[in-house]
Ligand SMILES: Nc1ncnc2c1ncn2[C@@H]1O[C@H](COP(=O)(O)OP(=O)(O)OP(=O)(O)O)[C@@H](O)[C@H]1O
């Protein structure tokens with residue numbers, strides 16, 4: 016009985032869905048196709064170049080190189096730094112933006128005079144293109160001679176700090192956090208505002224103070240928004256590039272080089288395709304590791 | 320000429336079988352109502368006929384032709400949705416003519432057909448409005464108009480009146496039956512409201528759990544429910560069910576012992592109860608129970624509902640089973656009082672342990688039965 | 701006598717404005733600097749009061765270079781958005797209205813392609829572009845930006861499409877609409893606001909995209925992001941002109957962004973936050 020049933024089911028499926036069913040299904044294929052190309056072709060080529068000696072400056076010396084690229088990369092002192100910087104940048108910016116973002120979201124959930132305008136101003140950095148924000152900080156805020164911070168330092172009797180020379184990674188972290196803080200605020204604020212006012216009142220009636228309210232009502236409610244914020248920021252933060260490119264160019268030494276910049280350096284400064292491929296592989300691996308973890312928590316929060 | 324036939328139609332979502340082998344023959348020009356409790360698969364069945372869902376197995380035939388793979392618009396059907404599903408960005412006229420436009424019908428012809436539908440539905444004055452500027456009833460009529468202009472072989476309605484208020488619902492009910500007569504169309508109408516089913520249907524299909532429980536005219540279902548589910552579903556207020564024991568009394572007659580009652584109720588019900596075991600269910604509609612001064616089944620009044628034209632007594636037997644009785648609107652009975660009731664034996668239904676109706680020799684709708692019944696529980700009519 | 705509530709509100713006003721002024725200060729400062737002379741701009745003591753000049757804007761606007769960069773930005777942002785929409789609309793339609801058991805997985809997979817940092821694809825894309833002559837062309841950048849934004853555009857459209865009652869499309873199907881007509885005649889008009897804010901986000905992302913512009917373009921096809929980056933070289937140290945160029949580069953997006961902030965959250969969080 017059950018076998019005839021399933022075979023009948025298969026038959027009617029094979030003969031096609033009625034209505035727009037077929038077209039409705041195929042409509043998804045172009046996107047899937049190009050995204051597949053976009054993710055698989057580069058990966059395949061990267062894998063191929065990992066084992067090739069290939070320098071754009073000396074294309075005639077192209078050939079199989081075994082693990083040569085891996086050995087070369089592992090001996091590069093920049094690699095360890097780049098991985099570490101990538102992770103540090105990601106972690107620091109996430110903590111700063113989500114932490115400050117939550118505080119600001121709660122603040123901007125309160126009624127106050129001119130709140131709408133203040134919120135609009137707060138969002139501005141998010142829409143500033145990365146090269147502009149990097150130069151803006153480098154030349155006008157953090158510049159050790161005539162930057163605004165240098166002026167502040169001097170007015171309080173301190174010696175201005177040479178931010179990009181002495182604390183290059185921290186400077187990058189400041190810039191990137193500044194860019195992403197508005198996004199965190201906006202997302203978390205939207206989530207805060209979607210919290211049912213009656214739930215807060217009920218908790219108040221139960222005797223919850225501000226701390227308890229935050230800890231037991233607000234924070235759990237924000238879980239979904241936080242996980243989304245972390246995921247989106249991670250997507251973009253792993254690829255931070257322009258901010259480094261226009262400020263420190265990865266230096267001094269490798270002090271502010273992340274994986275993105277390291278690879279860029281291999282490709283467009285040393286023309287070493289093999290080395291870049293291996294570093295790319297590492298970047299992809301790192302991203303996928305994070306993705307696996309983040310997507311899982313995000314997918315749980317998702318209603319498709 | 321349009322008839323719809325379903326043969327062993329099944330539908331599963333993932334592992335759940337929602338429609339479990341439905342065989343139906345829906346006749347030309349009849350208004351067939353699918354009725355059943357929420358979630359029983361009425362909408363799904365309708366959408367399978369419409370072609371909006373793929374059939375897992377089985378066949379749908381329209382006028383004898385298998386249409387399993389025919390796209391919805393080519394089946395010659397029109398569907399009116401519960402939510403109306405009007406195109407919000409189009410005017411009433413555009414809503415109604417969209418299908419004609421897609422079919423490549425010329426402008427003049429389109430306008431003529433829209434005007435004709437608008438006239439039937441009294442929508443002439445609203446043709447340039449958008450759906451958001453219409454009342455619920457007007458939207459409903461536009462949705463029907465959208466169906467009419469296509470001159471479909473079969474109209475499908477999925478709970479079209481459920482979003483309207485009570486008064487409008489009654490009016491639209493009449494209007495739809497008028498439409499059915501006027502268009503001489505085959506219609507399939509889904510509802511979970513048994514009053515709608517009773518008042519509108521030529522034939523009713525009662526569904527439960529994805530299966531057909533019974534098919535028949537409203538009065539057939541009312542008088543001869545095939546099982547306890549149908550008996551309980553058709554008729555308002557619901558039929559009363561009382562646990563009973565069947566016994567031979569030694570004189571070739573069947574006696575029913577109603578739980579809790581000390582008395583026995585020998586009734587010549589014309590039912591062969593041999594082999595059913597002793598546990599059966601007695602069913603009697605509220606309108607077929609009478610309050611008697613003595614010699615009836617003793618009950619306690621739990622509550623009284625006055626509807627003006629009639630009143631309902633909510634009683635409890637000694638065993639605590641609920642029993643609803645329809646009485647005169649001016650009844651003086653008050654809660655906490657004790658009253659005795661008797662059943663008209665012509666209208667007593669007996670169901671076996673599995674809920675199947677035990678067929679009876681006499682037809683309640685035919686001649687009045689011999690006035691039988693002695694003792695509590697059975698009145699002498 | 702000031703009530704507790706009023707005190708509280710005043711505190712909140714002070715805190716809220718302090719926070720937003722601090723955050724917005726760099727942008728404000730940049731706009732201010734763009735109206736200064738170069739000497740004022742590099743003064744060690746910041747000038748708050750000065751005679752504003754439009755000279756920087758005039759100087760930047762007079763460069764033929766600048767106009768080309770701006771035009772590249774416009775073309776790339778619009779082009780990549782249209783291209784992404786062309787693929788994303790059918791895709792989102794398919795997943796929103798014809799879901800299968802694999803739809804959820806497909807959506808998450810699309811998102812995961814975005815997880816790969818662009819550098820991961822730099823080597824292959826660079827080589828392919830070099831061999832196909834796409835290096836330093838607007839077409840190349842349009843294609844790459846469209847691909848990079850496609851997952852986000854699909855997701856955002858998907859969440860908007862989910863809000864369109866499926867019965868309306870089914871009614872269309874009953875009325876004889878093909879999938880294409882369903883999309884063009886029903887779905888798109890009904891989700892126009894959603895499509896608009898999705899496009900806006902795609903334009904913003906492409907306008908601000910820096911990685912591919914810096915690596916794949918040079919003099920010919922470089923958009924404004926790359927033009928601004930050229931100010932980082934030592935010979936480009938003109939803060940006032942940099943500020944003017946930057947202000948012009950971010951102004952359109954700042955306005956678009958502010959106009960669409962609400963939708964943006966929803967889109968960028970893939971519908972997780974509404
Ligand atoms: N797309 C679907 N996927 C999975 N299950 C579904 C789907 N559509 C319907 N069902 C299930 O099928 C069953 C029948 O649904 P259907 O909508 O046909 O009920 P109905 O009789 O029309 O109920 P109602 O009176 O509430 O409209 C329900 O249990 C429902 O959960």
Ligand SMILES: [Mg+2]
Nearest residue numbers: 361362363478
């Ligand atoms: Mg239904």
